[in-house]
Amino acid sequence: MALTTYNQVTVPSFMYGTAWKKDATARLVQLAVESGFTAIDTANQLIHYQEALVGEALQSLALKGVRRDALFLQSKFTSADGQDHRTPYDRDADLTIQVNQSFASSLQHLHTDYLDSYVLHAPFSRRGLGAADWEVWAAMEALYEAGKTRTIGVSNITAVQLTVLCQQAHVKPMMVQNRCFAVMAWDRQVREICRDHGIIYQGFSLLTANPDVLAEPEVRAIAQREGVGPAQVIFRFAMRVGMLPLTGTTNPQHMLEDLAAERVTLSSDEIQRIETMAL
Numbered sequence: 001m002a003l004t005t006y007n008q009v010t011v012p013s014f015m016y017g018t019a020w021k022k023d024a025t026a027r028l029v030q031l032a033v034e035s036g037f038t039a040i041d042t043a044n045q046l047i048h049y050q051e052a053l054v055g056e057a058l059q060s061l062a063l064k065g066v067r068r069d070a071l072f073l074q075s076k077f078t079s080a081d082g083q084d085h086r087t088p089y090d091r092d093a094d095l096t097i098q099v100n101q102s103f104a105s106s107l108q109h110l111h112t113d114y115l116d117s118y119v120l121h122a123p124f125s126r127r128g129l130g131a132a133d134w135e136v137w138a139a140m141e142a143l144y145e146a147g148k149t150r151t152i153g154v155s156n157i158t159a160v161q162l163t164v165l166c167q168q169a170h171v172k173p174m175m176v177q178n179r180c181f182a183v184m185a186w187d188r189q190v191r192e193i194c195r196d197h198g199i200i201y202q203g204f205s206l207l208t209a210n211p212d213v214l215a216e217p218e219v220r221a222i223a224q225r226e227g228v229g230p231a232q233v234i235f236r237f238a239m240r241v242g243m244l245p246l247t248g249t250t251n252p253q254h255m256l257e258d259l260a261a262e263r264v265t266l267s268s269d270e271i272q273r274i275e276t277m278a279l
């Protein structure tokens with residue numbers, strides 16, 4: 001089942017995340033697409049991602065007949081303080097130029113002339129949004145308005161920041177990507193803002209941030225009943241509360257299991273129970 005953004009872009013219901021795959025990135029992206037993932041998340045940030053190797057996988061897939069328009073490609077602008085000496089733009093240039101250079105370099109890495117989603121990796125400000133955030137957002141809005149990316153989004157954002165962004169941006173984000181902790185009701189406050197504004201909420205680290213939930217007897221019992229693992233229960237829960245989950249698996253079997261999560265049946269009571277399990 002696909003999701004639709006408020007500007008009518010269709011987005012797959014599960015996304016493959018490419019962080020921390022290092023030299024295995026190309027092989028794993030290829031495997032993920034061959035297993036059935038059609039949405040890929042990366043970032044132009046060499047500390048955590050190998051965007052050029054994602055591009056290498058896309059080239060191999062293209063040779064096997066996988067068309068660019070069959071894939072949903074998402075990358076990110078990471079500010080200079082999230083980069084090392086391999087910063088993919090001139091860090092002394094003004095922020096608008098940094099965004100444009102980073103975006104151009106992402107297109108080059110991914111061998112494409114447009115992105116499906118371009119995400120600000122994190123606001124500069126811890127609280128509220130400052131001048132730097134607005135300058136970067138304006139540069140991203142310009143990329144969107146020029147048709148170079150079909151959607152724009154923001155990651156690692158608080159509820160207060162997202163509220164301000166939605167109120168004051170010329171173009172509201174179509175995507176939010178946040179780490180999802182069960183102890184915070186799976187980021188409920190931010191998810192509710194997303195729902196009110198028609199923004200797609202992407203949840204990451206659903207498994208790694210919540211080992212206690214995966215170990216819960218109730219989750220294990222549901223998994224046993226459904227003939228799946230606890231990870232699939234959590235991914236299905238995420239979908240049922242309206243999220244687009246990311247998985248970072250490196251295991252071919254887990255790729256198939258994660259995609260099969262869509263077939264897990266959960267009752268409304270079970271969804272409510274998992275949502276509040278760690279509170």
Ligand SMILES: NC(=O)c1ccc[n+]([C@@H]2O[C@H](COP(=O)([O-])OP(=O)(O)OC[C@H]3O[C@@H](n4cnc5c(N)ncnc54)[C@H](OP(=O)(O)O)[C@@H]3O)[C@@H](O)[C@H]2O)c1
Pocket residue numbers: 016017018019020041042121155156177204205206207208209229231232246247248249250251254255257258
């Ligand atoms: N915007 C940001 O700042 C940000 C930050 C972090 C991550 N992300 C994005 O989110 C993606 C996912 O993050 P993540 O890696 O933390 O996600 P995750 O899916 O919560 O964690 C991956 C871990 O879960 C395990 N796993 C996955 N499916 C499983 C299954 N069916 N059964 C058992 N174990 C399973 C994996 O082990 P195996 O490898 O053995 O399957 C791996 O250890 C990243 O790749 C990145 O694209 C974004």
